Amino acid sequence: MQLPPLNALRAFEATARLMSLSKAGDELHVTHAAISHQIKHLETWLGRKLLQKSGRGVALTPAGAEYYLAVSGALAAIAHATGNMRRDHNMRSITVGCIPSIASRWLVPALPSFRESDPDLDVRIVYARAEERFDDESLDVLITMGEDLSAGRESRLLFSRRNQPVASVHYLAKRNWTIENVPFARADLLHDESVDGWKEWFRKAELKPTEPIRGPIFQDFNILATAVIAGHGVALCPVEVFRREIERGDLVVLSDISTAETQGYYLITSAWAKKPVRRFAEWFIQECNSSSLR
Template sequence: MSRQLPPLTALRAFEAAARLGGVSKAADELHVTHAAISHQIRALEDWFGLSLFDRAGRQIRLTEAGAKLLSPISAAFDNIAGAVNLVCEDANQKVLTVSAAPSVAYKLLVPRLSSFAAMEPDVEVHLHHSVELANFVSDGVDVAVRFGRGNWPGTVSKRIMEGFVQPFASPSLLQNAGYALADLPLTPEQIAALPLHHEDSTEFWRAWFEKAGAPGLRFRSGAVFHDAA
């Protein structure tokens, strides 16, 4: 009989927010953004088809359904953590868990695994696919490869290669906005008027506008306008 389970990432976000009494505290513990925790909780509520928290501004309080869910979920995660610790204590097993985005894992890490195995034949490498910041306390991750500035709290980072960011747009988006290929490249002001997509943060858009010589430009991110400065 198959188990009917919601996404485990959403359960972790819910459990941390409920246990700590806030979305921001859960985000700090799991080393993700406030928006990522909120998104996961809402996805879990959609899965159940009911509310798990009552919200009043930034304050959250468990509903009756959320209170029923918290205790067994917390116990389950404690049991999983205990089992993982027991396995990791096996002195005969040397495991290196490396977390990276799937594209980085397959293009950068997998081609080098044979060379690493030749140098360290007693170490078994586990690849963990994720783009969220790793929590080296609770995730069981030893090393993480991420794209960013490297100023993540509670970590020691080392740059392994240069990166760059630049805008991309589908031809249909440009066409709908009234631009033709002959109009390219667009100015920062023209780009700022388009709906700009991003992940949890507008950090890289702000950096790009600054690099393009328009640090104070207001730009559209979804339905919200931001100052690039």
């Protein structure tokens, strides 16, 4: 095989990904000058210009962009294969990172059925932050909001994040309102992290809210869910995630107008995930598709 110098490849991949010689040097624990030398060495070896100056940083040439796609995928494959070699060969356990809203409503309640179907595989569940990205050194599966388009990753959609106004029937009865006739401007609005979600909904609904928009703001989405089910007010919730609560009648959808339609919750694995990880992924995707919102 005619392979280029591997240290130079690592320097090029890091620089192209970070768009900075200095940041690449920090990541690889070498100097800015060393990174520059390695890239020049690689360009000489290939006979092609890969990077060019762009302001205070660097940019890929067309040839560099094409080469980066191949190099990043190949290095990701090597890293994953190496990680697998260092793990238990028989893979008796997997680690699943999951954001709290999906863990509490879907993953944890369904786990007994996975243990019945795959009793020899232990599953370790850890909470993941919404901004956390997949790292196959610490996780086998990540269930989070948003997909991962990085090389060597597979993202599969679990739920749309389409948000619609919901409330409990007890709240509506307390206010003498019907599902078809909710005066949203006078409702007790519940907020997820900020009032921006409701601002966007009122804009799309072409309704004028009471100014300023009031109501409790919840940092944790599970606390917001508890509040709306308990009848404290009206919340914008991802209706697919709350499918079972809606089907049971714990919550009712108050409007067809929605926000965040293009966003979603995804299950992310390595593109080279082992069979136990793929079995878990297929099982959980099937669980999430087990009933549909009409």
